[in-house]
Amino acid sequence: MTTRKEDFSKWYLETIQKADLMDYAPVRGNIIFKPDGYEIWEHIQDAMDSRFKEEGVRNAYFPMLIPEHFFNKEKDHIEGFAPELPWVTEAAGEKLEERLALRPTSETIIGDAFGKWINSYRDLPMVINQWANVFRWEKRTLPFLRTSEFLWQEGHTAHSNPEEAMARTMRMLDVYEEVVEGVLAIPVFKGEKTPSERFAGAEHTYSIEAMMQDGKAVQAGTSHYMGTKFAEAFDIKFLNMDNEHVHAYTTSWGVSTRLIGALIMTHSDDQGLVLPPAVAPVQVVLIPVGPWQKNPAILEKIEALQAELKAQGIRTRIDDTDERPGFKFNEWEMRGAALRVEVGPRDLENQTAIVKARDVDEKHTVAFDDFAQFIQTELDTMQSRLLEAARERQQAHIYTDIETLDELEAHIQSKQEAGELPGWVLAGWDGTEESEALIKERTGFTTRNIPFDGMVEPKTRCIVTGQPAKATVWLARAY
Amino acid sequence: MTTRKEDFSKWYLETIQKADLMDYAPVRGNIIFKPDGYEIWEHIQDAMDSRFKEEGVRNAYFPMLIPEHFFNKEKDHIEGFAPELPWVTEAAGEKLEERLALRPTSETIIGDAFGKWINSYRDLPMVINQWANVFRWEKRTLPFLRTSEFLWQEGHTAHSNPEEAMARTMRMLDVYEEVVEGVLAIPVFKGEKTPSERFAGAEHTYSIEAMMQDGKAVQAGTSHYMGTKFAEAFDIKFLNMDNEHVHAYTTSWGVSTRLIGALIMTHSDDQGLVLPPAVAPVQVVLIPVGPWQKNPAILEKIEALQAELKAQGIRTRIDDTDERPGFKFNEWEMRGAALRVEVGPRDLENQTAIVKARDVDEKHTVAFDDFAQFIQTELDTMQSRLLEAARERQQAHIYTDIETLDELEAHIQSKQEAGELPGWVLAGWDGTEESEALIKERTGFTTRNIPFDGMVEPKTRCIVTGQPAKATVWLARAY
Missing domain, CATH: 3.40.50.800 (Anticodon-binding domain)
Known part of the structure; x- marks a missing residue:
């Protein structure tokens, strides 16, 4: 067996196969979830779903096939997803009049339904979730972490005012944190994604980010505040208490089978899987x-x-x-x-x-x-011990005193030479895409998220330009 | 509201919409499962899944997209399903080299995996189930009962000998009967399908059949014994205890969201839904x-x-x-x-x-x-009362004394004139497809299944030809 130290990626691929979690499927980028792999997902589902229900969420199921014209209604959304869509063009021996996409996410088809279902403030809030398979035809794939088809849940809600929508966005992020830390024993950092890393069509995207044993980050869950953007695209309007027709405020939030990958990369060792008892098929x-x-x-x-x-x-x-x-x-x-x-x-x-x-x-x-x-x-x-051990590793690999890009490069180089992890770096950022791009170009690090107020000591200067920082960001290499 | 008596189909469509179980989707033949409709499915899933696990079944998940050449490996299978397949032909802006079918069922892709996974008698039995969405592009659709995309479970097993495979086939049919009668309060008739009604590629197909309030039948669950047909097509071979490479014996079995339709058509009345407490979203x-x-x-x-x-x-x-x-x-x-x-x-x-x-x-x-x-x-x-009431209706509408096709036609006509249901008819059958076809042509009745030994008094003469009966069959109109 390859060890983590020798080659982390190779170790990961060997481990998930020898532990019988998955197998490769005949269509590229797809995997088979074997019983042990799928059972981990079932335990994650149970933990999430019971908490969702406590939060007033109801499950539903929307069709997988989405007509092409639905995507064109929200410009940012189609730009973000078009490059990865698979299309059904024929069925039952006939060419279809309009291509049908295999859903990459369901804002469009659920937005269309919400537009029909929501008429009055009495219909709000609408708080719905679905467990489903989704498709993103990506070039580079990695079992569990990035596959052409994957399983997830996607919550979709509509509200009469922005405050309530934002509260729901944040509440579901908290639920994700509770389950990922409490059940998967993976410590996470919460925060807001930068605009360039936002979900296609969102006004704000928030995430929980986890550190793997190789120091790289996995985005473990996201929660999006859409404002009225999707409501405008899909005509989700309601009669408010002042008898006016106004747009609703919507949110969406999701976690996926990539959590299984994060789970393995967080806890497992050179002898194989280490699983928190809460999700272990065999306790x-x-x-x-x-x-x-x-x-x-x-x-x-x-x-x-x-x-x-x-x-x-x-x-x-x-x-x-x-x-x-x-x-x-x-x-x-x-x-x-x-x-x-x-x-x-x-x-x-x-x-x-x-x-x-x-x-x-x-x-x-x-x-x-x-x-x-x-x-x-x-x-x-054991459950507590795994969380504690993961948190110690996480804390041992964060760096908060790097002030310039040169220092960051030197830090990465010295860690590499010592055979250590460069970890995550807390940095000031001037808020420009140019600075983000330059960080990535020179170091391979990307912005993970902007910690919420009070979570970290804010940085005052941008790591790239030295200008006053607009925000403090976590930087890391990421899956 | 339309009453059942006035127009059963119209009553059904009005009821499921007014009760907020579903909505039509933008792609033809598809529906949205709204929260109350989906929750009924969740309760069915829970009841089935917990019993599956008691029977040693483990869940897994296989990719939805199936390469075209997989279908060509089992001739009967492709003949049965080809006319209903939707195809992905492009993804991520490029035309695919081979078309990918949206799964109508997963014997082929799971057969391929079993072929890789099974090498020795120690690997058997392999007993796997998946909960998944499937696609059959049918011309006539009806919410819940027949939709282009639907949800189901499909169990797939492989065994070292025919007896064990047959025992599994029959055991899962029993599980279906237990859940459909015990949880959904729908009485069913068990039996074997005639060859013309078999699953495409099966050697034997068994079913449970339920009678709706309009007297029509719904096939509520099926269990298939494949013999070695799929094992031969997908090279599922193992080294037996005598050190020979031999083919495994496989089975598959499934129930789907059509059970929701059967549930409504069995119990509901002119005031709306009547649901057995075990699956009612609001008890x-x-x-x-x-x-x-x-x-x-x-x-x-x-x-x-x-x-x-x-x-x-x-x-x-x-x-x-x-x-x-x-x-x-x-x-x-x-x-x-x-x-x-x-x-x-x-x-x-x-x-x-x-x-x-x-x-x-x-x-x-x-x-x-x-x-x-x-x-x-x-x-x-109430749970027992609903099953009892449904069983009484079922028993009140079965006819066992009709001996010829002329008598069957007369029976149907007299019932129609009296505004009563023609119900189900127990008939002798000479075992030929010609007789089955003639029954259908003249009466619209089709063979539902052949009751197991001892369940009914066997008929001695074929209802069509008067020749000695090879089997006794239930005849009815069906959804």
Whole structure:
């Protein structure tokens, strides 16, 4: 196996295949989500969806095929997405009169529906989400992180006033942060994207950004405030309380299966997957050791322990194949079982089991009587420990004292020579696209987002021009 | 509102729109699943998916786009599906070298993956399901029952021997029966489809068939035994225990959003939706009555009652809008709230609430102290009552004593003249496609399925030719 240090990208591709999360599909840029990979997505969906419902969001489903003329209604939107669209041009043996796009996102078709459904302030707010497949035909693809077809949720809302729309935009960003940190154990930085990185057609785009173990950033979720731009394009108007026909304010927000990629690149190690218990397909694997085939009481005990865990809703697996224990240990480390439990003849005699968490070396000897309680606590502890470890790595790789582009270049070079990560850099920015472009050209770093007020110590000078900074931005290489 | 008696089709289309389940989409034959419509699907998904998991099924996700040459590998399959395929021919501004079909079903792409993944008997059985959108560009469409894009699950399995594959085929048909009868309260007839009605490429297709209130049949779920046909087409071979490379035996099985259509056509009435509590988006609507705005204690009590129900996991809504109670009653009858609870000043004084189930006229006066318990029991009672009522209608419209095609024609004509339903007819069949075609031509009835042994009294003579019957079939008009 390639190590992370040797070649992070190669390590990533090897790991997700050996851990049986995915396979390549016959059409370029597409992957198959194998059961373990898909189950991680199911746990992410459950966590997101239950929180959405608490926030008053209702699910719906809109058609995947979008008529070409819909895209032309919002100029920025079509400019942003046109280069990546696949088109259906024939069906049932006939050429279509109008091309139909495979949705890259659904603002247009949902905007059209909102235009029909919303007539009065009584119809607002409208707060809808859909879980769906979407398509972006990109040149460079990477499993989970950037594929031609991917799975996501997209929330779409309409409101009677800008304050409420903005509050929804920010609230959903908070929900993303809660789930990505609380369930995926990935620490994130929240902030606003710069205008050049905005969603095509948005007035403001906000993101949560996560740092991978190679120091690169993954945009882990976005929330967009559209103002009245889509309402104007799709005629989403309502009669307000003053009896005037006015445009609604809309938002949209999404997370996708790229979270699976971020999850792997955040926690996993050279032995394979490390998964937070909250999303691990196997939370506890139970393995008989020693000459267990000769003593049926061992497997019986293991089955009894499994039953205790199942009763608590813990996802378990018994590995009673004929392989050597060492082989099994490696296999379940590769596949990211959160905890491993071993029971052999001596353990049975002592009425204890050995418990080992995937992310630490130490083993615990646990009395059968305390077993289920210990496992539950250990799963919780591991969940917190992974978030803490990721946060420590994140904090160890941020740099806030780089003031000029020359310093940034020197920083990157010295880190590279030392075999260390250049990490993320907090920088002043004069607010121009030219400065952003120059940073990218000279360093490969791009603006990730502008932290919200109070989150960081603001920089006063632009890292490129030395002019007064309009904003303070996170800079990093990104996936 | 049109009544069922006046025009069943018109009643159906009006009902699903007034109840806010769907809207038409801009692309022909497509619909939007609005939140109440989609929530019914979510409850169906939950019920199916949890049972699948108990049966050892794991979810995965395969790409939607299927290369054209995949379809050509199984001759019957391409013949069956080619006429309905939409094709992607361009993407990202370029013409594709090979056309890509929007999946109508995934036997081909999953067969290709199974061919790669399965090498040894140790890899079997492989038991996988996916929840996905699929496309069939059909000429005549009907919301939920037949749309260009629809949502479904498709299970795909591979086995080392025919017995195990057949057992899986039958087991999943049983699961469908359990959910459709137990959760959707739709009684079904199980059986095998005739060869002309088989899934394209299957050796045997089994179905559950439901009778709608207009007497027509809906095929509510199918399970297919493929033998080695797809294994041969996609080279799904494994090394068996005798060290021989042999083909695997495969199955597939699916239910779709057409179940929503079947649900409406089974239970709903001229006042709107009637939904089994298990899938009703609103199980209990609580409505304050009398001069409730003047007495805040009424709404407070309603909120307290709601809290009790929520604690039991019951889906509730309070309607405290300013509309008249009569208006609200009609509205929630239209939308299919299972139970309605009224609390007014006198009820508050008596410490009681009025409870009315959607499907019966009688009202119950229930003491607050017994409220939550009563509601739970009443929901269960209503669930059973709907299944019972549907079964009675089904049994009242089956005819088992029609022996010739002339008698069948006379039966249909006399029922039509009496304004009654021709229903379903159990008939002997000589096993020829010619007889099936003649039945359809003369009566519009088609073979639904061949009941399993012991389910019906077998017929001895073919209804068309009078020759000895090879099988006994259900005949009906169908959606």
